[in-house]
Amino acid sequence: MDHEDKRNGGPTTDFHWQRDHKKTCKVLAESNKRRAETPRTSRLWEQYCAEKWQDIAAFRAQNPNNTESQQRLLLHEQYCRHCYRSAPQLEPRNQLRPCQTCHIAAFCADCPQEHPASECKTFQTIRQDETFAIQHYQRTQKDFEIICTERPKETYLPLSTATGWHDYFTRISDKGEFLSEVTSEMQPATDDPMVVKLAGLMRLASGTSSMALTILAALEAVFPDISTRTTMKIHFIGAAGPELNGLMVFEELLHLLPSLKNLELTLVGFELPEPTEDTAMELECCPDCTAASRTRILRLWKGGYHDYAKEDVYQKPDLAVAFHTGFSQEMKEEWLPTVQYLAAAQHPTLFTTYNEKEMEEETAILDRFGANFLQRGEINKWKGVCPMLEVMEEKEGTVYFMHQYRYLVVGKDT
Structure with missing residues (x-):
């Protein structure tokens, strides 16, 4: 098949529609319709959560064979960080816009276009780690990584003496020569692509280690x-x-x-x-x-x-x-x-x-x-x-x- 088929909705597009999105599209359309019928007013986080759980309960009742990935689409839907309205509850002129720094929090046009700095910093880290994990999977087909000490130790060094991951990797394990430009928080200290990749790999591996x-x-x-x-x-x-x-x-x-x-x-x-x-x-x-x-x-x-x-x-x-x-x-x-x-x-x-x-x-x-x-x-x-x-x-x-x-x-x- 040539590239023209892919761009214009050829066989590949139809295949993915039938395999992946057809049922999910119906689920999301029903969810949007339900929420569009609710009042379009600001509410509290607790009210947003209660409505979301009601929406998920309705989805489960109508779709007994639902999958976890379908539920995740409902759970992870964008909403305004301040008024807690999602897209179906906003006026047509009012669009959700992501935070230009973390790209996770979102805001409607009627609300302030910012959120707490500490939250934004955490969201930046989440986005960084998830982006690396996706890229790693695309390269290796693995959603995890394993990094062990390469050679067995001849002397016992108690793990309890380590102050954290960086100290473990550099002093108790044998990765010191690789981590000179990685901070104690296991973040890259420079923009060097190799350092960024190495820090990302070590962070990903920590989930298994x-x-x-x-x-x-x-x-x-x-x-x-x-x-x-x-x-x-x-x-x-x-x-x-x-x-x-x-x-x-x-x-x-x-x-x-x-x-x-x-x-x-x-x-x-x-x-x-x-x-x-x-x-x-x-x-x-x-x-x-x-x-x-x-x-x-x-x-x-x-x-x-x-x-x-x-x-x-x-x-x-x-x-x-x-x-x-x-x-x-x-x-x-x-x-x-x-x-x-x-x-x-x-x-x-x-x-x-x-x-x-x-x-x-x-x-x-x-x-x-x-x-x-x-x-x-x-x-x-x-x-x-x-x-x-x-x-x-x-x-x-x-x-x-x-x-x-x-x-x-x-x-x-x-």
Whole structure:
């Protein structure tokens, strides 16, 4: 097909219309019609959110087979930052205009054309990170990146001594020579395209590396002798795509703990592939780890962790990890037996949440079950670097991070 076909709505345009936009267009048109019938007056953020949730509820009722991407189109629709009206509720002459600095906030012609400087700065960072992630995906077909310490360390350097990501990358890991022009906030210090790309890559990789470093920080908190341990069993509870796709990042534990020889990873969750039987798989290690006879063993078990704990193949872990379960907000009944089991389990369990509200809800539930906390909910030093916009929180402009909050539960006899 030539370029003329594409410009003038030839076969390619029709294909994408049929495959992608036809159903979504109907959904959005119905949503626009509903909101155009509401009063075109200024309102508060709380009123905007209530209307948006009503709109989404109506959409779900009319479209029981809706997809997450369709709902995201409704959630992320532009609105005026001041009067909280969206395009269907504005007069025809009144158009939404994006902020010329961050390009995320928008304003109608009747309202001030500005928003708080701190919010704008955060939105600029969000736009920067999302633009880099899209470009990275276009180049590599990957929506994440993994950057580990290249060579295993001969001397143990406690992660707890690092002040943050830049210090970890330059002093504990081995990326110092690359980051001389990257700031402590992991931002480029110059406009050099190579520096900008490198900073973007490290920021993107923090979302995956956060899993390994958050685990290592927990191991240091639980085991005073972590530097001499030769074997480590780690169970991942509610494991899904992020853990499966990021398996390589956990070799960082072998690289930063010189005495560690055998790392056993068990992934347990309803979203894992079959089989359910205990099948041990040896994962490939880097040449240095292989030469040192280090091993990484992977096991998968499909189902709930409280059920897995009853199986003959179950072995108590040194640490269980529950990343972003959201058990206080979603699938509460399905998660309840596992949460109750973990509250009394004779092993430490690390939990992470996206935000403070989830952390507070989860720890309150565990409190009711009599859980013993080694560390209560706190900001995780090793949260991902990239902020992400939470579009419908109680406070407008709320952002969250990968593994932003963490807490540790331990059995009373652990």
